[in-house]
Amino acid sequence: MSPSTNLMLNPTDRVDLFGKVVCRPIHMTSKGYSLLVLEEPVFAVFLTHEEILDLLVAGELRVEAGYFAAHSAQSRTRPPRRRPQLVRSIVQNHPGNGTVH
Numbered sequence: 812m813s814p815s816t817n818l819m820l821n822p823t824d825r826v827d828l829f830g831k832v833v834c835r836p837i838h839m840t841s842k843g844y845s846l847l848v849l850e851e852p853v854f855a856v857f858l859t860h861e862e863i864l865d866l867l868v869a870g871e872l873r874v875e876a877g878y879f880a881a882h883s884a885q886s887r888t889r890p891p892r893r894r895p896q897l898v899r900s901i902v903q904n905h906p907g908n909g910t911v912h
Contacts (some may be wrong), residue, residue, distance in 0.1 A: 817860040818867065818874070821846055825878030829871050835879060 812855035820826065826846055827833055834856070835863040843859035858866075866872035 818863050818873065820863075821876070823877050823880040825875040827873040827875070828866065830873075 816859045833849045836844050838845040845855050845857050
């Protein structure tokens with residue numbers, strides 16, 4: 812596999828394997844990534860770049876970029892904010908939604 816086809820993962824990314832196992836990248840080498848499995852018991856697994864790409868193509872691996880970044884974590888803990896009235900009316904009256912002619 813050429814380096815240009817390697818998926819770049821960051822420590823702030825959330826990696827979901829098989830829809831069941833949540834991981835976080837902790838170390839990258841030229842061969843692949845060490846992923847910290849965030850379940851009990853906590854342990855690490857190593858996947859080569861080729862294995863990661865194969866899992867991604869097969870739909871068995873999903874990456875949420877920046878999931879563990881401070882601002883992303885904060886936004887998940889806050890209740891959703893309502894849009895201000897002006898923004899709601901702009902969105903509702905946008906020509907692309909068919910309400911304004």
